[in-house]
Amino acid sequence: MRKPWLKRLAHASEPWLYSAPSLILIIAVMLVPLVVGISYAFRDIQLLNPFSGGFIGIEHFRDLAKDAAFYTALKNTLWWTGASVILQFFFGLFLALLLDKPFWGRGLVQALVFLPWAVPSFLAGLNWAWLFNPVIGPIPHWLFALGLMDQPGNILSDPRHAMWGPIVANVWWGIPFFAITLLAALQAIPRDLYEAASIDGANWFQRFRSITLPFLAPTIAITVLLRTVWISNFADLIVVMTGGGPADRTQIVASYIFTQAFKRLDFGYASAIALVLLVLLLVYSMLIILLRQTLLNKD
Amino acid sequence: MKRSVLPTIAHRLAILCYIAFALFPLFWLLKVSVTPNDLLYSEGVRLWPSRTTWDHYAFVLQHSAFPTFFKNSVIVAASTAVVVTICASLSGYALSRFSFRAKYLIVALMLLTQMFPLVMLVAPIFKILSPLGLTNSLTGLVIVYTAFNVPFATFLMQSFFDGIPKDLEEAAMIDGATKFIAFRQIILPLTLPGIAATLGFVFTAAWSELLFALMLINGNSAATFPVGLLTFVSKFSVDFGQMMAAGVMALIPAALFFLLIQRYLVQGLTAGAVKG
Numbered sequence: 001m002r003k004p005w006l007k008r009l010a011h012a013s014e015p016w017l018y019s020a021p022s023l024i025l026i027i028a029v030m031l032v033p034l035v036v037g038i039s040y041a042f043r044d045i046q047l048l049n050p051f052s053g054g055f056i057g058i059e060h061f062r063d064l065a066k067d068a069a070f071y072t073a074l075k076n077t078l079w080w081t082g083a084s085v086i087l088q089f090f091f092g093l094f095l096a097l098l099l100d101k102p103f104w105g106r107g108l109v110q111a112l113v114f115l116p117w118a119v120p121s122f123l124a125g126l127n128w129a130w131l132f133n134p135v136i137g138p139i140p141h142w143l144f145a146l147g148l149m150d151q152p153g154n155i156l157s158d159p160r161h162a163m164w165g166p167i168v169a170n171v172w173w174g175i176p177f178f179a180i181t182l183l184a185a186l187q188a189i190p191r192d193l194y195e196a197a198s199i200d201g202a203n204w205f206q207r208f209r210s211i212t213l214p215f216l217a218p219t220i221a222i223t224v225l226l227r228t229v230w231i232s233n234f235a236d237l238i239v240v241m242t243g244g245g246p247a248d249r250t251q252i253v254a255s256y257i258f259t260q261a262f263k264r265l266d267f268g269y270a271s272a273i274a275l276v277l278l279v280l281l282l283v284y285s286m287l288i289i290l291l292r293q294t295l296l297n298k299d
Numbered sequence: 300m301k302r303s304v305l306p307t308i309a310h311r312l313a314i315l316c317y318i319a320f321a322l323f324p325l326f327w328l329l330k331v332s333v334t335p336n337d338l339l340y341s342e343g344v345r346l347w348p349s350r351t352t353w354d355h356y357a358f359v360l361q362h363s364a365f366p367t368f369f370k371n372s373v374i375v376a377a378s379t380a381v382v383v384t385i386c387a388s389l390s391g392y393a394l395s396r397f398s399f400r401a402k403y404l405i406v407a408l409m410l411l412t413q414m415f416p417l418v419m420l421v422a423p424i425f426k427i428l429s430p431l432g433l434t435n436s437l438t439g440l441v442i443v444y445t446a447f448n449v450p451f452a453t454f455l456m457q458s459f460f461d462g463i464p465k466d467l468e469e470a471a472m473i474d475g476a477t478k479f480i481a482f483r484q485i486i487l488p489l490t491l492p493g494i495a496a497t498l499g500f501v502f503t504a505a506w507s508e509l510l511f512a513l514m515l516i517n518g519n520s521a522a523t524f525p526v527g528l529l530t531f532v533s534k535f536s537v538d539f540g541q542m543m544a545a546g547v548m549a550l551i552p553a554a555l556f557f558l559l560i561q562r563y564l565v566q567g568l569t570a571g572a573v574k575g
Contacts, residue, residue: 018393021386022449029446030412033423113321118553120507122525123546127324138344188462226413233416257418267422274419281414
């Protein structure tokens with residue numbers, strides 16, 4: 001009688017044993033501080049004010065609703081995230097397809113094109129800010145020579161186009177991420193399928209549509225989901241390259257939180273903004289997960 | 300004959316474009332780091348300066364705590380990468396191979412950790428780690444970075460495990476192996492490319508992290524490289540040559556690491572293809 005019971009317990013606890021180290025870390029270092037952080041959104045937490053810390057209810061959110069800079073940041077976040085993810089994804093997918101074909105020197109090429117990912121984001125930001133700088137960078141002079149600019153100026157201080165600076169830096173930095181993940185998924189597709197399809201007379205596009213895409217779809221869904229969320233939370237490049245300027249034209253929600261938390265040391269207000277962003281991203285993720293579920297169920 | 304040559308040329312050309320786009324900014328970094336100060340602005344747009352100098356490097360190595368930053372970053376990034384990969388292999392395997400009731404709860408929890416702005420955690424984490432003596436310590440940084448990277452690494456490993464047929468370990472278990480032995484001896488070796496990719500991702504992520512390093516570390520003794528670079532920006536705000544020299548040196552381990560992983564990745568993939 002006892003043995004099957006013990007066996008059942010051992011069987012039921014097995015997945016938990018595998019997951020335990022990860023779960024303990026996540027709960028202790030992320031979930032608990034998250035709850036504490038959410039409580040900050042309803043408190044008056046200013047690092048330099050020793051009398052702060054009191055509970056103030058939804059006052060931060062009332063301020064937020066009237067905060068014009070927040071709405072600008074929200075709009076900029078959509079633009080920044082959308083453009084970055086789409087460009088990274090298509091360039092990344094194309095690169096993965098190029099690298100999926102065997103050719104001489106592929107290992108070296110892979111190492112070279114994936115290298116930007118190894119560059120610290122902070123340094124990547126400075127590097128691109130430098131490239132866009134008309135005094136010492138080449139890009140303004142190239143744009144001028146192509147007739148795209150009236151005179152070699154700094155795109156980062158041009159209110160109309162400033163956002164393209166961090167976006168280009170982000171695309172450069174993020175292509176390898178998509179390429180690596182998609183390449184790994186491509187390599188896992190059984191080669192016989194392609195051979196069989198070729199024998200049946202399918203051309204490249206037909207093979208891509210009916211073999212490659214269905215196999216990649218789950219990977220694409222999860223990568224795009226994670227990437228979108230990461231990029232909308234990713235303030236490093238903007239903070240380093242423009243600091244949100246000129247005139248808040250490149251200020252995204254994440255960099256706005258950064259400004260509130262680190263320059264004004266207002267952790268309470270920063271947490272309130274972060275909470276709003278969190279809710280928006282959760283809604284977005286739910287939609288994507290539902291989409292993925294329906295796609296998977298269709299097969 | 301012609302029909303097979305044209306796509307090949309297009310393929311190689313596209314590859315070349317990617318290489319140029321990926322490497323040009325890094326080339327520029329190198330160029331600026333060897334340009335003497337007096338030529339920095341006058342020869343700003345030239346592809347290579349008429350004179351080169353190692354002065355910026357010498358200054359950084361002799362007059363800054365950069366060697367310490369470097370050592371700290373290597374310790375933090377390497378430890379984080381190893382610990383995360385171990386945790387993520389286990390939890391990724393659990394998500395891939397077991398069906399249990401709380402699985403969706405775990406997935407939801409891990410997705411949740413990817414949703415919120417990490418800025419939100421800075422103050423609470425500081426307050427939690429401080430009484431434990433884990434602020435201003437590399438161990439504290441490793442713990443924080445490990446937790447941050449485990450969720451994504453788990454998903455990554457899970458997708459690699461999903462790609463391996465279940466029959467393999469079922470066969471081993473019929474032969475008398477326990478599930479864990481089957482996991483360690485049969486499944487893990489097959490996911491070497493996945494492990495390599497995970498190690499690479501986590502190493503570079505930990506190597507680049509700035510925000511928490513800034514908040515949790517004060518003083519030079521435990522500072523990591525991004526914090527060191529920021530010190531450079533604020534202290535020598537116009538000395539781009541020195542900053543870029545420091546940047547180039549900081550790139551070297553990441554680049555080497557990537558080259559190594561790369562070879563390993565290709566090897567693993569080829570081995571997998573032969574077996575498959």
